[in-house]
Amino acid sequence: MQTDVVIIGAGPVGLACAIEVQRSGLSCVTVDKGALVNSLTGYPTNMEFFSTPDLIEIGGHPLVSSRYKPIREEAIDYYRRVAENEELELLLYERVSDLSGEFGRFELVTDKRTIHCAAVVVATGFFDQPNMLNVPGEDLPKVTHYFREAFTYTGRDVCIIGAKNSAALAALQCHRRGARVTMVIRGPEVGPTVKYWIRPDLVNRIAEGSIKAHFSAQVTHIHEDRLEVNTPDGPIEIKNDVVLALTGYHPDYTFLNHLGVAIEDDETDTPSFDADTHETNREGVFIAGTVCGGRHTSRWFIENGRHHAALIATELSRRLEPLSESV
Numbered sequence: 001m002q003t004d005v006v007i008i009g010a011g012p013v014g015l016a017c018a019i020e021v022q023r024s025g026l027s028c029v030t031v032d033k034g035a036l037v038n039s040l041t042g043y044p045t046n047m048e049f050f051s052t053p054d055l056i057e058i059g060g061h062p063l064v065s066s067r068y069k070p071i072r073e074e075a076i077d078y079y080r081r082v083a084e085n086e087e088l089e090l091l092l093y094e095r096v097s098d099l100s101g102e103f104g105r106f107e108l109v110t111d112k113r114t115i116h117c118a119a120v121v122v123a124t125g126f127f128d129q130p131n132m133l134n135v136p137g138e139d140l141p142k143v144t145h146y147f148r149e150a151f152t153y154t155g156r157d158v159c160i161i162g163a164k165n166s167a168a169l170a171a172l173q174c175h176r177r178g179a180r181v182t183m184v185i186r187g188p189e190v191g192p193t194v195k196y197w198i199r200p201d202l203v204n205r206i207a208e209g210s211i212k213a214h215f216s217a218q219v220t221h222i223h224e225d226r227l228e229v230n231t232p233d234g235p236i237e238i239k240n241d242v243v244l245a246l247t248g249y250h251p252d253y254t255f256l257n258h259l260g261v262a263i264e265d266d267e268t269d270t271p272s273f274d275a276d277t278h279e280t281n282r283e284g285v286f287i288a289g290t291v292c293g294g295r296h297t298s299r300w301f302i303e304n305g306r307h308h309a310a311l312i313a314t315e316l317s318r319r320l321e322p323l324s325e326s327v
């Protein structure tokens with residue numbers, strides 16, 4: 001298979017890149033190891049976006065929502081229709097594993113084929129790689145790093161680890177669906193960056209005691225029926241059926257390494273790239289979307305990450321047109 005550009009990752013930003021690259025006159029294939037907008041399919045089923053519809057639109061296609069802020073299902077269907085209308089060439093359920101060659105003559109290997117291309121855009125996000133607690137018992141089936149649905153926890157002792165947006169929302173929803181919720185929070189308070197319409201609700205539920213919270217605390221051991229927790233007052237044990245470890249995610253550094261993308265020596269392990277063009281240290285390999293922030297996963301999101309697409313497409317059409325003409 002041959003194309004000018006391969007986009008790795010069919011998330012919102014990968015799709016935005018595919019649209020802009022295609023509009024610049026270059027051919028483009030988008031490869032994803034899962035479904036279209038695979039990360040969004042794994043979000044809580046009743047999730048409402050933080051952004052208003054206009055801020056997560058791509059390619060200038062209007063996202064019509066029945067509400068002030070779109071829900072997960074509306075967004076997924078929107079991106080599906082955009083991909084269809086733009087006639088994007090998609091290879092889904094196909095994992096990219098290797099990249100050899102150089103700018104203008106890359107060989108990109110998936111688990112199904114080899115694609116010959118001139119340039120590559122990496123838009124692989126971070127949602128597949130949870131930050132692990134690294135404590136005994138984390139591999140028990142009752143532990144998950146993804147919250148989908150509160151109803152399954154009715155009547156159960158649920159421990160939520162973390163205190164950012166995902167943890168705060170999960171705690172509130174589980175509490176309102178009849179779970180007994182205890183939060184174990186590493187810091188001294190509910191995350192200050194939790195959205196302003198969610199934070200007071202959680203803080204008040206903790207203050208009235210309907211959601212329990214241990215601050216400056218860490219789970220040290222997960223057992224079938226209980227947790228060991230270190231608190232400022234000493235170690236305690238908590239009765240427990242389910243652990244939602246919502247402690248964030250990080251990019252797949254093994255994969256980035258494999259692609260030859262260097263990681264900056266900074267505290268957020270940011271991939272190395274030129275801020276004007278989004279080209280990485282490896283010539284012809286560009287990077288877009290949330291993966292650009294490294295471990296600082298709230299640096300880029302759809303709202304601002306979608307604008308990487310135009311920067312990359314402009315640079316690619318400037319650099320690739322002369323290459324095609326010279327062939």
Ligand SMILES: Cc1cc2nc3c(=O)[nH]c(=O)nc-3n(C[C@H](O)[C@H](O)[C@H](O)COP(=O)(O)OP(=O)(O)OC[C@H]3O[C@@H](n4cnc5c(N)ncnc54)[C@H](O)[C@@H]3O)c2cc1C
Pocket residue numbers: 008009010011012013014031032033034035036037038039040043044047048049050051055056094095096097123124125126127128166252255288289290291301302303304305
């Ligand atoms: C609960 C939640 C709510 C959010 N709400 C908002 C919001 O309201 N507004 C906003 O702007 N942002 C929001 N975000 C952030 C943003 O939606 C997501 O981070 C968004 O999905 C990022 O888009 P992306 O295209 O950069 O990456 P992703 O959507 O994560 O896409 C990456 C894709 O790459 C694929 N992939 C990874 N590795 C490979 C490989 N080796 N080969 C092939 N494919 C691969 C993955 O399967 C995935 O489909 C939210 C995030 C979460 C978790």
